[in-house]
Amino acid sequence: MTSEGRGLHARLLACLGPEITSGEYPPGTVLRTDALERRFDVSRTVVREAVRVLESMRLVSSRRRVGVTVRPTEEWNVFDPQVIRWRLAGSDRPRQLRSLTMLRSAVEPVAAGLAARLATPRQCAELTEHALGMVATSRGQQLDAYLVHDVAFHRVVLRASGNEMFAKLGDVVAEVLAGRTEHHVMFTDPDPAAVTLHVQVAEAVRTRDEDRAERLTREITTGAMAELDVLAP
Amino acid sequence: MTSEGRGLHARLLACLGPEITSGEYPPGTVLRTDALERRFDVSRTVVREAVRVLESMRLVSSRRRVGVTVRPTEEWNVFDPQVIRWRLAGSDRPRQLRSLTMLRSAVEPVAAGLAARLATPRQCAELTEHALGMVATSRGQQLDAYLVHDVAFHRVVLRASGNEMFAKLGDVVAEVLAGRTEHHVMFTDPDPAAVTLHVQVAEAVRTRDEDRAERLTREITTGAMAELDVLAP
DNA sequence: CGTCCAATAAGTATTACATTTTAGTGAAGC
DNA sequence: GCTTCACTAAAATGTAATACTTATTGGACG
Numbered sequence: 001m002t003s004e005g006r007g008l009h010a011r012l013l014a015c016l017g018p019e020i021t022s023g024e025y026p027p028g029t030v031l032r033t034d035a036l037e038r039r040f041d042v043s044r045t046v047v048r049e050a051v052r053v054l055e056s057m058r059l060v061s062s063r064r065r066v067g068v069t070v071r072p073t074e075e076w077n078v079f080d081p082q083v084i085r086w087r088l089a090g091s092d093r094p095r096q097l098r099s100l101t102m103l104r105s106a107v108e109p110v111a112a113g114l115a116a117r118l119a120t121p122r123q124c125a126e127l128t129e130h131a132l133g134m135v136a137t138s139r140g141q142q143l144d145a146y147l148v149h150d151v152a153f154h155r156v157v158l159r160a161s162g163n164e165m166f167a168k169l170g171d172v173v174a175e176v177l178a179g180r181t182e183h184h185v186m187f188t189d190p191d192p193a194a195v196t197l198h199v200q201v202a203e204a205v206r207t208r209d210e211d212r213a214e215r216l217t218r219e220i221t222t223g224a225m226a227e228l229d230v231l232a233p
Numbered sequence: 234m235t236s237e238g239r240g241l242h243a244r245l246l247a248c249l250g251p252e253i254t255s256g257e258y259p260p261g262t263v264l265r266t267d268a269l270e271r272r273f274d275v276s277r278t279v280v281r282e283a284v285r286v287l288e289s290m291r292l293v294s295s296r297r298r299v300g301v302t303v304r305p306t307e308e309w310n311v312f313d314p315q316v317i318r319w320r321l322a323g324s325d326r327p328r329q330l331r332s333l334t335m336l337r338s339a340v341e342p343v344a345a346g347l348a349a350r351l352a353t354p355r356q357c358a359e360l361t362e363h364a365l366g367m368v369a370t371s372r373g374q375q376l377d378a379y380l381v382h383d384v385a386f387h388r389v390v391l392r393a394s395g396n397e398m399f400a401k402l403g404d405v406v407a408e409v410l411a412g413r414t415e416h417h418v419m420f421t422d423p424d425p426a427a428v429t430l431h432v433q434v435a436e437a438v439r440t441r442d443e444d445r446a447e448r449l450t451r452e453i454t455t456g457a458m459a460e461l462d463v464l465a466p
Numbered sequence: 467c468g469t470c471c472a473a474t475a476a477g478t479a480t481t482a483c484a485t486t487t488t489a490g491t492g493a494a495g496c
Numbered sequence: 497g498c499t500t501c502a503c504t505a506a507a508a509t510g511t512a513a514t515a516c517t518t519a520t521t522g523g524a525c526g
Binding site for chain 1: 307339399
Binding site: 239240241242275276277278279296297298299 | 517
């Protein structure tokens, strides 16, 4: 895990972040630094460092004479992995999961098409390896092991696309997949059709069939979208 | 502009951010806080606040006994609007512009399809208005006025998709369009074909023709991609 | 060699105080 | 009554001095 770690200010963040993103403090709420100081029993410096970070995530804005104000949701940096994690852990997880899965649906097929053109032999091998790993773990309550391969597979595809923005979405995909496994927004065993599709995508990338890689990946993501509609109403 | 604004720490950021993202301090470089203190003639507190923000953008990591280390590029929060802006202003703008345009190509068509299903009458009207605005300003060196309508058009589409992640990409698109106009990665007058396509997208959304909206938007974005290949090699 | 321990260097945290901005208030003037 | 302007006070912003923690380094000792 990237955060929640050391440093007093990090602990402050780990409390405040979720509280804000969960809507516990609705937009417009003002938090005064000295109140936070007392509440968490930390020094001013620590509070200010935490506030600075929240500010850079555009969750709050700090103005003199008024205090630290919670910003409206539309202004949040919803692509910040930390914000994503907080929101996925919170109450509007379903909505969040839907947004993110839709993003996947848009990006991953394109990335797969690019990957088919650009993937290195090594990446092709990794793809096949993880696809087979998914097959091997797709039966008998091995969701955790399956998840590892699933995440790795999609990371490789996104990285192989050669686009750094796409590559960075690997983190988002990881959160989504982990989130849906963890929170049981998934059948007890993975959909066999999806597993097959992954194997086929690996094949399409290996054989440089861009269109097929794109089409198959689109099937995977629309499947994920459909699954979400069934399991998380 | 969202940043560079008040506060000493913000000014520090406005210096350090570009320096790091431009590669002036290559990954692995360590910056010591007391060195920064002296260099910018500010107090420890200010330096630490700035460092905290850079850390949350994952541009640097701060460890005891070693200092503030610049992280490798792959770990940066490349979706942070601030980071995007710094990089677009820097030396690897072409590469950056290509990544972002590719992201647009992936997302906008999907968003347009959704918009055709979900756009409110008001949003349809705005779309038409801005499309017509583009037509009106597409000739005779009115690139600035054209840009305003272009940005607004895409913002409305992305917002109308109903997906908050897509909506947030409006900022990114704005940066891209502004960037390419500003840096003359564009013909002196906009491509007439593109202008027509915008009008048609507005029409498709208004008539709830999801497929057509998606297809036309895909034409726009692939056009943008192609234009980039021609003008920024 | 390898282990342990002390020195040290760096970020981390607290405290107290000074400065700056600005919302809010209320009085003067139109 | 409404505007305007200056004052006040609240809150964030910035500085400085000081103490704390914790990795790393390197040397002493087994």
